[in-house]
Amino acid sequence: xxxxxxxxxxxxxxxxxxxxxxxxxxxxxxxxxxxxxxxxxxxxxxxxxxxxxxxxxxxxxxxxxxxxxxxxxxxxxxxxxxxxxxxxxxxxxxxxxxxxxxxxxxxxxxxxxxxxxxxxxxxxxxxxxxxxxxxxxxxxxxxxxxxxxxxxxxxxxxxxxxxxxxxxxxxxxxxxxxxxx
Numbered sequence: 203x204x205x206x207x208x209x210x211x212x213x214x215x216x217x218x219x220x221x222x223x224x225x226x227x228x229x230x231x232x233x234x235x236x237x238x239x240x241x242x243x244x245x246x247x248x249x250x251x252x253x254x255x256x257x258x259x260x261x262x263x264x265x266x267x268x269x270x271x272x273x274x275x276x277x278x279x280x281x282x283x284x285x286x287x288x289x290x291x292x293x294x295x296x297x298x299x300x301x302x303x304x305x306x307x308x309x310x311x312x313x314x315x316x317x318x319x320x321x322x323x324x325x326x327x328x329x330x331x332x333x334x335x336x337x338x339x340x341x342x343x344x345x346x347x348x349x350x351x352x353x354x355x356x357x358x359x360x361x362x363x364x365x366x367x368x369x370x371x372x373x374x375x376x377x378x379x380x381x382x383x
Contacts, residue, residue: 237370240295242306243272245287246325252314253283254327256307258369260292268356270336273349279309281350287340289324290354294334297365300374302329323357334361
């Protein structure tokens with residue numbers, strides 16, 4: 203037997219076409235063991251309405267140049283808004299903003315009702331009270347399976363020392379630092 207792994211010619215196509223031997227629900231459960239921060243990614247639509255979506259697929263890519271990424275489902279109702287926006291903002295939620303995360307996770311409704319925000323670069327909404335925000339120029343996008351990966355060039359950012367909202371195993375939580383024990 204060889205230890206050489208056999209990889210399909212196009213893994214994205216393999217998964218998208220339901221030809222994978224991996225069970226999607228179980229795979230999602232395994233991914234859920236990786237704790238992430240919770241963000242709301244925002245952009246301004248072509249008709250001047252703010253749009254946002256809760257996202258935990260945010261990650262840093264590069265410090266020089268400053269690049270970040272996030273991904274959105276191929277069938278998301280806001281996909282064309284982000285594909286056409288010159289800028290987007292990644293708003294990292296505070297531990298007290300769980301209700302806001304749930305509000306922006308819904309597929310319909312007026313997500314910005316009662317939300318305090320200011321227009322950032324490209325008019326992308328910067329949400330008040332967040333732990334951090336990253337205002338990004340839409341640099342590129344890549345198609346991977348059932349998602350679109352957005353690459354952003356960070357043009358402005360801000361942060362504070364408040365506690366971030368975290369997500370793991372299907373639930374929200376907080377970070378508890380190990381006090382050296």
